[in-house]
Amino acid sequence: MDAKKGRFGIFGGQYVPETLMGALIELEENYELFKDDESFKSDLNYYLREYAGRPTPLYLAQRLTGHYGAKAIYLKREDLCHTGSHKINNTLGQALLAKRMGKSRLIAETGAGQHGVATATAAAMLGLKCAIYMGSRDIERQSLNVYRMKLLGSDVIEVKSGSMTLKDAINEAMRDWVKNIDDTHYVIGSVVGPHPYPVMVRDFQSIIGHETRDQILEKEGRLPDFILACVGGGSNSIGIFHAFLDSEVKLVGVEAGGFGLETEKHGASLERGGPGVLHGSLSFVLQDEFGQIREAHSVSAGLDYPGVGPEHAYLKEYGRVGYFSVTDEEALNAFNLLSRYEGILPALESSHALAYLEKMGELIEGKIVAVCLSGRGDKDVGVVSQFLGEEIKAI
Amino acid sequence: MSRIDDVFSKARGEGRLAFIPFVTAGFPDENNSRELIKGLCDVGVDLIEVGIPFSDPIADGPVIQASSNIALSNGMNISGAIKLVSDLSDEISCPIVFMTYYNPIYRYGLDRFAVDCRRFGIAGVIVPDLPLEEAGEWVISARSNELDTIFMVAPTSSEERIKLIAENTLGFLYCVSLKGVTGARQGISGSTLDFILKVRSLTDKPIAVGFGISDAGQVKQLKGCADGVIMGSKLMQIMLDCPDSKGGVAEVLGLVEDILNESVIRY
Numbered sequence: 001m002d003a004k005k006g007r008f009g010i011f012g013g014q015y016v017p018e019t020l021m022g023a024l025i026e027l028e029e030n031y032e033l034f035k036d037d038e039s040f041k042s043d044l045n046y047y048l049r050e051y052a053g054r055p056t057p058l059y060l061a062q063r064l065t066g067h068y069g070a071k072a073i074y075l076k077r078e079d080l081c082h083t084g085s086h087k088i089n090n091t092l093g094q095a096l097l098a099k100r101m102g103k104s105r106l107i108a109e110t111g112a113g114q115h116g117v118a119t120a121t122a123a124a125m126l127g128l129k130c131a132i133y134m135g136s137r138d139i140e141r142q143s144l145n146v147y148r149m150k151l152l153g154s155d156v157i158e159v160k161s162g163s164m165t166l167k168d169a170i171n172e173a174m175r176d177w178v179k180n181i182d183d184t185h186y187v188i189g190s191v192v193g194p195h196p197y198p199v200m201v202r203d204f205q206s207i208i209g210h211e212t213r214d215q216i217l218e219k220e221g222r223l224p225d226f227i228l229a230c231v232g233g234g235s236n237s238i239g240i241f242h243a244f245l246d247s248e249v250k251l252v253g254v255e256a257g258g259f260g261l262e263t264e265k266h267g268a269s270l271e272r273g274g275p276g277v278l279h280g281s282l283s284f285v286l287q288d289e290f291g292q293i294r295e296a297h298s299v300s301a302g303l304d305y306p307g308v309g310p311e312h313a314y315l316k317e318y319g320r321v322g323y324f325s326v327t328d329e330e331a332l333n334a335f336n337l338l339s340r341y342e343g344i345l346p347a348l349e350s351s352h353a354l355a356y357l358e359k360m361g362e363l364i365e366g367k368i369v370a371v372c373l374s375g376r377g378d379k380d381v382g383v384v385s386q387f388l389g390e391e392i393k394a395i
Numbered sequence: 396m397s398r399i400d401d402v403f404s405k406a407r408g409e410g411r412l413a414f415i416p417f418v419t420a421g422f423p424d425e426n427n428s429r430e431l432i433k434g435l436c437d438v439g440v441d442l443i444e445v446g447i448p449f450s451d452p453i454a455d456g457p458v459i460q461a462s463s464n465i466a467l468s469n470g471m472n473i474s475g476a477i478k479l480v481s482d483l484s485d486e487i488s489c490p491i492v493f494m495t496y497y498n499p500i501y502r503y504g505l506d507r508f509a510v511d512c513r514r515f516g517i518a519g520v521i522v523p524d525l526p527l528e529e530a531g532e533w534v535i536s537a538r539s540n541e542l543d544t545i546f547m548v549a550p551t552s553s554e555e556r557i558k559l560i561a562e563n564t565l566g567f568l569y570c571v572s573l574k575g576v577t578g579a580r581q582g583i584s585g586s587t588l589d590f591i592l593k594v595r596s597l598t599d600k601p602i603a604v605g606f607g608i609s610d611a612g613q614v615k616q617l618k619g620c621a622d623g624v625i626m627g628s629k630l631m632q633i634m635l636d637c638p639d640s641k642g643g644v645a646e647v648l649g650l651v652e653d654i655l656n657e658s659v660i661r662y
Contacts, residue, residue, distance in 0.1 A: 015497055015524045017454040018560070019571060022551035161460055162450065174453045179575040181551055277498045277524070278451065290472035291502030292450040 006195025008314035014194040016280045019178045027185075028196040030101050035203065040096065047092050051125065052082045054089075054207065058215035058370070063341040068357055070364045072220065075344070075373040076212050076240060085347065085375030086208060086236045087118035091187055093204035095122035098185035105129040105180065108187040109173040111138055111166035111232070112302035112349065113145025114375055115189030120154035122187075130154040133173040135164040138301045145379050163295040166232075166305045170279050190233025191309030194280030198309050205239025212370055213243045220368055226360075228252045229372035230352040231323065232267065232303035234312045236374035245320060253312065254352045256298035257325035267296035269308040270316050270323040283310040299328035299383060300348035302375075326355040332387050334358065335377060347375030348383065397543050398490040398518045399566030402441045403601035403622050412614065413441040415603055416651060417494065417627030419462040420445050420479055421471025427640040428466075429479060434648045436487040439655055444521065444625060447476040447495035454523040456578030458628040461635055473499040473508070481515035490518035492545065492566070497525045497533075505533050509540040519543030519566045527560055534563075547571050550590045554597065561598035567623060570594055570604045579609035579629040583616045591620045611654050 006012050014024055034040040048054040056077045065073045078086035091108075098106060106123045107130070110116030116132040123130035132154050139146050139158055149156050162168035170193075177186040191198045191205070216224055227244060229237035231253040241251045258266030266272065269284045276285035278293055286294040286306035296306040315321040326334075331348055334355035338346050346354060350373045357364065357371070377384075385392050396404075406413040416435050421428050435443055448463035448471050455463070471479075473495065480491055493512065500508045500522070512520065520542055525533060527546060537544045543566030548557045551574060561568050572587045573580070594602055604617055605625030614624050630647050637643030 013529050014526060015529055016526065017523050017549070017571075018526050018547045018556075019454075019549035019551050019574060021526050021528075021556070022549075022553065161457075161464075167451065171451050171453050175456070175576045178454070181574055275501075277496075277501055279453075280524075282501075285498075287498065287502065289502070290474065291499035292467065292472065293498070 006199070008311045009317060011283050011310035011313040012195055012198060012281050014280060015277045015282065016194045017178065019181070020174070023177065023181045024194055024196070026101070030097060031196050031200050034097055034100060040100065044093055044096055047096070048089065048207065052088045052092060053080060055211045056080050058212055058219065060219070061342050064338065067341060068364050070369055071366050072368045073357065074216065074224070074370045076208060076370060078208060078236060078372060078374045079344070079346065079350070079376035083114070083118045083121050084378065085114040085118065086205060086239060087115045087189060088121065089207055089239070090189065090201050090204040090235065091115070091118040091122040094185065094187045095119070095126050095128065099126055099128065101185065103183055103185040105131070105184040106187050107131045107133065107173050107176050107184055108189060109133045109166060109169035110189065111169070111304055112300065112347070113138065113142040113149070113379060114302060116156070117145050117148050117152070119187045119189070120149040120152035123154060124152045131176070132156050133159050133169040133176070135159045135166060135169050137164040138166065141383055142301055142379060165301070167293065167307070190235040191238045191311060192233040192279055192281065192307060198281065198311055201235055202238045202242060202311060205235050206242040208236065208239035208372065209241060209243030212240055216370060223247055223249050224370045225367040226250045226252060226369045227372070228254060228353045228356050228369065230254050230303060230349050230374060231270070231308060231312060232256065232305050232349060233307070234309040236372050238309060238311055240372040241321060251321040252356060253321050253323045254356045255323060255325040256296070256300060256303035256352060257327040257330070258297040260327055261325060265297040266325065267298045267303050267305055268325045269306060270312060271325055273306070278307040281310045283313040284308055284316070299331060299387070300352065302347070302349040303352065324356060324359070326352050326359065330355040330358065332384060335384060344373070345377035345381070346373055347377045348380045350374045351377070397541070397566055399442065399492070399543050402490060403567060406441055407622065412617065412621060413603065413623035414655060415442045415444055415623055415625045416440055416630055417444040417446060417625055419459065419466050419631060420447055420476040421466035421469050422448070422462040422631070423465060423634055423640040423643065424469055425471070425479065427644055429483060431644045431647060432483060433486055434644060435651060436489045438648055438652045440489060440651060441623070442489060443491050444494050444627070445476065445480060445491055447473050447493055447499060449496040449499060452496060454576055456576040456628060458579070458632050458635065459577050462631040473503050477511050477515060480517065484516050492519040492521060492543070493517055494521040494523065497522050500533070505536040509536040509542055512542050513540040517542065519545050521545045521547070521569060523547065527563055545569055548594055550574055550586070557594055557597050561600055564600060567601040567603045568594065568598060569625070570602050570621065572604050572606045572608070575606065577606050577628050579632060580607035583613050588616070588620065591617070595620050611657060614654065
């Protein structure tokens with residue numbers, strides 16, 4: 001599918017200042033060198049297994065299955081990964097690569113804080129310095145993760161420019177990288193950014209789909225009818241979709257509908273955006289008629305991003321994946337439902353994928369569905385309590 | 396010979412560096428932005444780089460970010476910037492180049508933008524997030540409309556890349572003086588001078604040095620190795636610091652005039 005270097009159809013590319021080109025070329029060369037290197041692969045597999053806790057279970061959610069009248073609803077439990085989300089799959093890969101490239105410092109952007117925590121964790125474990133860029137608004141709504149990163153020995157740098165969320169944190173991390181290119185590797189947390197990031201991050205995350213495929217074949221003797229995953233930048237969704245692209249499985253990406261697509265307060269880049277260049281690649285972006293990037297909105301900080309990975313743009317255009325959205329409220333309802341039916345607090349990001357079950361109606365009856373539960377929801381209880389109008393206190 | 400070629404051969408002939416100020420279109424407001432461009436031309440700068448503000452300027456430091464945000468909140472955009480310059484075209488004699496990130500021109504339409512630039516007498520365009528590898532389509536649109544496509548080299552560019560970029564740039568080669576984003580800095584380091592001398596040895600095209608240029612002393616240091624200097628953040632900082640916009644324009648023009656009059660940019 002990577003017909004031209006770093007391109008998915010017309011999407012992708014390397015739209016970055018010349019100052020970064022040297023670093024991208026170096027990264028691409030090293031990634032090409034190490035991705036098939038036996039010692040690198042065995043190192044990465046070791047840490048994924050012994051440190052991150054892979055493989056993660058494919059759990060049959062029986063009460064949820066009964067509730068929706070499906071044949072089986074399975075949850076791919078990325079929330080059980082060390083640090084609480086799928087982000088560690090990628091940060092371990094990139095941190096090991098950075099170390100082999102002789103870099104001594106990692107930087108990363110973070111929205112919900114999950115990628116920041118996962119980067120800070122890999123940095124601590126491998127003895128690398130680490131700085132995490134995070135927008136002021138996200139710092140406010142994800143204060144627990146901010147403190148976790150600090151405990152892990154990382155600097156958390158507050159970004160006060162623009163919308164003060166993920167998009168601006170990426171801008172600031174890129175500016176840091178331009179300045180500190182000699183000793184620093186920029187760990188991008190999603191399948192966005194200039195080539196080789198969308199390919200590299202996808203490769204590191206595709207373990208989600210490979211495991212799911214093996215597990216479902218073992219449990220059901222066949223592939224599922226549907227796979228659902230949330231899409232912000234799109235790393236957990238690409239990760240689970242990729243092993244199924246060549247199958248008949250219906251793949252559904254669920255974007256952040258925010259207050260509703262008619263309100264402009266959402267993060268549905270694929271449904272409501274148009275082709276544009278943001279953060280180094282051509283993809284779908286939320287923008288005005290003059291090409292200025294619009295602010296996204298989502299109750300979930302991890303989906304609050306006006307762009308999306310270029311491979312998703314391609315899969316949409318190509319028609320292989322269906323992209324839909326659910327609102328903040330629908331996601332919060334799904335959060336509550338899973339908590340009460342299965343005893344699992346899902347991340348608000350993953351709650352978007354779960355909320356789509358509700359929208360499937362009769363489509364789901366008698367079907368096998370796998371949902372990527374990309375992260376756990378402990379970080380979100382503050383936001384949820386605000387939404388419910390309840391104060392968190394000891395009873 | 397393009398108009399930018401003329402600028403550099405004239406400066407070379409007079410034994411001096413070409414002076415190129417950068418201003419953000421629509422900052423601090425549309426009227427004063429127009430006055431500033433006109434004033435800079437009147438005091439005798441060689442070429443003016445007019446920045447079209449963008450919401451996510453990844454190559455820019457805090458000052459240009461702030462000026463861009465103010466311009467955007469004033470309603471400035473790519474159409475507005477074209478109009479602003481076209482309104483001035485009868486009143487100014489020095490050539491203008493646009494600096495814009497890629498998304499605004501991608502959205503506007505590459506051909507449409509190139510045609511409009513030509514119609515309103517723009518001499519060239521700098522697109523900081525469009526490296527040579529991605530520039531193919533834009534180069535076709537620009538060159539069929541007699542626009543110079545100005546490319547950048549950076550201290551991180553390999554010798555091979557510098558040669559290739561120099562071959563493909565038109566007008567001049569924009570030499571990014573440091574590893575970093577735009578913003579005023581003190582002095583010019585030895586490694587920066589080495590880098591510029593390396594670029595000099597690889598091309599005969601005019602070289603203009605930008606990023607971090609803030610005073611006459613630095614300009615002096617560049618004599619003999621570069622053909623021009625670009626000063627942006629320093630000028631926009633003055634405007635940001637000045638409580639009234641008119642006063643800001645006057646102060647910027649005063650500084651630029653001093654630099655030009657002190658003849659410090661003469662060899």
